[in-house]
Amino acid sequence: xxxVERLRTWTEIxxxxxxxxxxxxxxxxxPRLWLLSLIIGAMVAVAAIVFREAIGLVQxxxxxxxxxxxxxxxxxxxxxxILAAPIVGGFIVGLMLERVAMRRAGNVADVIEARALTGRxxxxxxxxxxxxxxxxxxxxxxxxxxxxxxxxxxATLASVIAHRRKRxxxxxxxxxxxxxxxxxxxxxxxxxxxxxxAHEVILQHYAMxxxxxxxxxxxxxxxxxxxxxxxAAAFIIPDYQITSYWEFPAFALLGVVAAAVAxxxxxxxxxxxxxxxxxxxxxxxxxxxxxxxxGALGVFYPHILGVGYEVTDKVLWNQFPLSLLLxxxxxxxxxxxxxxxARFGGGIFSPSIYLGALTGGAFGLxxxxxxxxxxxxxxxxxxxxxxxxAGAVLGAPISxxxxxxxxxxxxxxxxxxxxxxxxxxxxxxxxxxxxYFHWQLEMRGLFDHQGPHRQLMRTKKVMDFMDFVPRDGDPxxxxxxxxxxxxxxxxxxxxxxxxxxxxxxxxxxxxxxxEDTRIIAWATQVRALSYFNKALIQASVEEHR
Numbered sequence: 001x002x003x004v005e006r007l008r009t010w011t012e013i014x015x016x017x018x019x020x021x022x023x024x025x026x027x028x029x030x031p032r033l034w035l036l037s038l039i040i041g042a043m044v045a046v047a048a049i050v051f052r053e054a055i056g057l058v059q060x061x062x063x064x065x066x067x068x069x070x071x072x073x074x075x076x077x078x079x080x081x082i083l084a085a086p087i088v089g090g091f092i093v094g095l096m097l098e099r100v101a102m103r104r105a106g107n108v109a110d111v112i113e114a115r116a117l118t119g120r121x122x123x124x125x126x127x128x129x130x131x132x133x134x135x136x137x138x139x140x141x142x143x144x145x146x147x148x149x150x151x152x153x154x155a156t157l158a159s160v161i162a163h164r165r166k167r168x169x170x171x172x173x174x175x176x177x178x179x180x181x182x183x184x185x186x187x188x189x190x191x192x193x194x195x196x197x198a199h200e201v202i203l204q205h206y207a208m209x210x211x212x213x214x215x216x217x218x219x220x221x222x223x224x225x226x227x228x229x230x231x232a233a234a235f236i237i238p239d240y241q242i243t244s245y246w247e248f249p250a251f252a253l254l255g256v257v258a259a260a261v262a263x264x265x266x267x268x269x270x271x272x273x274x275x276x277x278x279x280x281x282x283x284x285x286x287x288x289x290x291x292x293x294x295g296a297l298g299v300f301y302p303h304i305l306g307v308g309y310e311v312t313d314k315v316l317w318n319q320f321p322l323s324l325l326l327x328x329x330x331x332x333x334x335x336x337x338x339x340x341x342a343r344f345g346g347g348i349f350s351p352s353i354y355l356g357a358l359t360g361g362a363f364g365l366x367x368x369x370x371x372x373x374x375x376x377x378x379x380x381x382x383x384x385x386x387x388x389x390a391g392a393v394l395g396a397p398i399s400x401x402x403x404x405x406x407x408x409x410x411x412x413x414x415x416x417x418x419x420x421x422x423x424x425x426x427x428x429x430x431x432x433x434x435x436y437f438h439w440q441l442e443m444r445g446l447f448d449h450q451g452p453h454r455q456l457m458r459t460k461k462v463m464d465f466m467d468f469v470p471r472d473g474d475p476x477x478x479x480x481x482x483x484x485x486x487x488x489x490x491x492x493x494x495x496x497x498x499x500x501x502x503x504x505x506x507x508x509x510x511x512x513x514x515e516d517t518r519i520i521a522w523a524t525q526v527r528a529l530s531y532f533n534k535a536l537i538q539a540s541v542e543e544h545r
Contacts, residue, residue, distance in 0.1 A: 030209065033171055037178040037213035040161060041220030044154035044182035048221070049228050051131055051150055052187065058089070058139025059306070068309045070141075074302035082141070082302060083295040089140020090291030093344055094284035096133050106130035106152035107347060108201070109440035111180060114159060115173050115202055121163040127156025134345030137287075141305040143294060143335035144346020147187060151347070154183030155202075169538075174210040177202045181214045182221030189231065190406035191222035196399035201437070235309070235407055237316050238379050242416060250371075251384060251416045254363050255423025258388030261329065261359045262424060263431050265352070266393060268333050270439065272341035283343065290342020297335055303328055304335040308354040312386070315357040318365075318378040325362040329355060348436060352390040353407075360385020380413060387417050388424035395435020397425040462496050463489035465531040466510045466521040476519040478509050486511045487523055493532060500525040 025031075056066030062085040065073035074082055106127060114122050134149035158179025162172040177198035184194035195218045199206050276286065298305045311328070314320060320328075336351040364381030383404060391400035401421050405414075432439070466489065469476055478486055485503045487496055487510045499508060510521040 029167070029171065030212075033167070033174065033213050034216055036161060036167075036175060037217040038220055040154075040158045040175060040178050041182040041185075041217035042224060043157050043161075044179050044217070045186040045221040045224035047131075047153050047157060048150050048183055048186035049225065051135055051153060052146065052229075054132075054135040055139045055146065055307075058136055059141075062140070068307060070306040070308075071303055071310045071314070074298070074305055079299045082298045082305070083292075086141045086291030086295040086298070086305075087288055088291075089136055089142065090287030090289070090342065090344065091284075092136050092140075093133055093287040096129065096136070097287070097343060098284050100126065100129045106134075106156070106345075107148040107440070108151050109437045110152055111155040111176065111202060112437060113441060114155065115176055121172075122152075122156040122159040124156060124160045127153055127160075130156075130345065137339070137344035137346055138306060140291070141294060141298060142291070142339045142344040142346055143304050143306070143308070143332065143351065144339045144344060145348055145350025145352075146307055146346070147184065147349040148347020149345055150183045150187040151180050154179040154186075170210075173203060174213050177210065178214050178217035181218035184221075184403075185218040186221035186225035188403065188407060189222065189225060189229070190403050191218045193399050193403035193406050194218040194221065196402055197396060200399045201394070201396045235313050235316055237383065238318075238377070241377070242380065242413065248416065248419065250367055251420050252423055254360060254381060254384055255388050255420040256427055257363055258356060258359050258385050258420065259392050259424040259427035259431075261355055262352070262389045262392035262428050265333050265336075265355060265389070266428075266432060266436050266439070268337040269340060269348070269436065272337035276341035276343075287342050287344055290338050290344060293338050293342075294335055297331060301328065301331050304332050307350045308332070309350070312354050312357045315361045316379050316382050318361065320361070322362055322365045325358045325365070329358045329362070332358070348393060349390060352393045353386050353404075356386035356389030357382045358385070359389055380416070383413060384417055384420040388420045391421040392424040392428035393436050395425070395428075395437060397421045460493040460531070460535060461489065462487050462491045462493070462510055462523055464493075465527045466523045467527070468521045469519060476509075478511055478517050478519050480516060484509070486516070486519075488513050489521070493528060496523060496528050497525075497532075500528065 053066075059070070060066040062081045063070065063073040063077060067073075106122075110122065131149055131153045134144075134146070138144060138146055138149075155176050156179075158175045159172070162175040167175065180202050181191075181194040181198040184197050185191040188194075195211075195214050198214050198218075199210070203210060279286070281289065294305070303311045315325070332351060332354055336348070339346060340348075360382040361378050363385065364378035367381065368378065386407075387401055387404040390404070391397040394400055401417055404417060428435075434442075466487075478484070485499050485505070485508060487499060487508050489510060490513065491499075496508075500506065506525045508523050509519045510523050512518040512520050
């Protein structure tokens with residue numbers, strides 16, 4: 001065979017091999033998905049920058065400083081400013097909550113719920129109001145983090161775009177995760193962690209077709225953020241080293257201690273939330289009362305005010321004595337619990353990082369006093385504590401490990417950090433059984449961590465598989481005194497299957513929610529099971545493509 005003919009033959013083979021893949025790629029809508037993720041990444045980055053600057057703007061009116069050096073600024077103002085700022089901020093937050101009929105500002109749990117209930121997008125109006133509430137809260141000294149509001153805002157923008165473009169469910173979920181990745185990347189200068197967090201916490205799988213759009217959004221978010229804020233890590237850490245491999249038992253023990261701090265922190269959040277639900281004062285005055293309590297604590301310990309990045313940085317540099325570290329662990333836990341229970345806006349990542357640094361720093365000081373020749377620097381233990389407490393609280397050990405790497409630039413301690421984070425996460429799971437986010441979801445009746453089958457059983461409705469009664473036919477009626485069980489369109493798939501099983505009937509009437517004697521549709525057990533099986537298959541396909 002001539003060389004030209006051989007080349008033509010190989011070309012034809014190559015074209016036959018490549019063409020179907022290219023056609024499948026094009027028909028799947030991936031190019032448009034990539035473009036949308038790029039647009040989302042840019043929009044979320046700009047929104048994250050505006051949000052961060054808004055916090056500084058609110059903060060400036062009482063601290064005369066719009067940077068994250070809140071401790072230094074608070075130590076240079078009169079005590080009455082520290083007391084008044086959270087109270088005034090709480091009053092404004094209360095008015096805003098009443099204005100938009102919200103019980104609290106948005107958080108990460110709302111995003112996970114939106115991913116689980118793909119048909120219900122996050123509202124743009126509520127998302128923008130939530131971001132405004134959080135900016136006022138954090139700028140006025142509320143003790144919380146800025147990551148939750150930014151993630152919620154990024155997810156809101158992504159959700160609006162996805163639903164206006166009427167994309168398939170898996171595309172909508174991927175774009176939602178892209179907004180989250182861009183938010184983390186832009187807010188914390190942590191693009192790799194943004195990608196992993198979006199997969200680990202939001203999507204809860206690592207499907208390959210979702211990977212590229214999420215990376216695009218995260219990369220765009222990081223680039224735009226670095227153009228505005230610079231490319232320096234969030235914390236500047238001193239030199240550190242692992243003195244001896246005999247220290248690894250101490251790192252494992254630190255994981256246990258960090259888990260205890262994380263568990264107590266979550267219990268404090270749960271308890272404060274339960275206590276707040278029993279308080280009968282109007283919603284408008286709850287943030288005012290909480291702000292008064294935070295301001296009173298801040299007068300004596302301004303370390304607990306705001307996001308707390310400056311305090312975390314000082315702990316890394318070993319600038320606080322052991323007694324103050326232990327005191328701040330308690331006070332920051334109390335202040336954050338009060339903040340969130342009082343319905344201020346904010347997240348829990350920054351407080352978790354803060355508490356982890358305090359825990360690790362205190363542990364390092366004690367280890368150094370017991371084994372002065374073997375213990376590493378306090379900075380090393382503080383970094384390990386940051387990852388351990390945050391990983392346990394968030395239920396995201398992988399992305400939290402990478403977040404700590406990117407926030408601190410400390411990649412040389414990977415083995416020690418992985419060990420500490422894993423032990424803290426494992427102990428927390430043994431006690432709590434799930435993360436703080438999943439506790440919030442369970443309070444709403446969404447058991448997302450129990451697997452796709454439980455999620456589908458509780459989120460899919462009878463209206464999704466029922467057969468409507470023809471409108472042009474004779475009306476059908478149900479006699480409530482007959483004892484024959486019925487369903488309603490809003491009942492869950494789980495409720496329907498239990499009704500079929502308990503009654504022994506394979507066909508049940510679906511009645512009008514406003515008129516329980518009028519039959520509007522019929523639901524069959526075969527259709528319900530078939531719908532459930534198809535939904536499970538779709539979930540499996542989405543997770544493995």
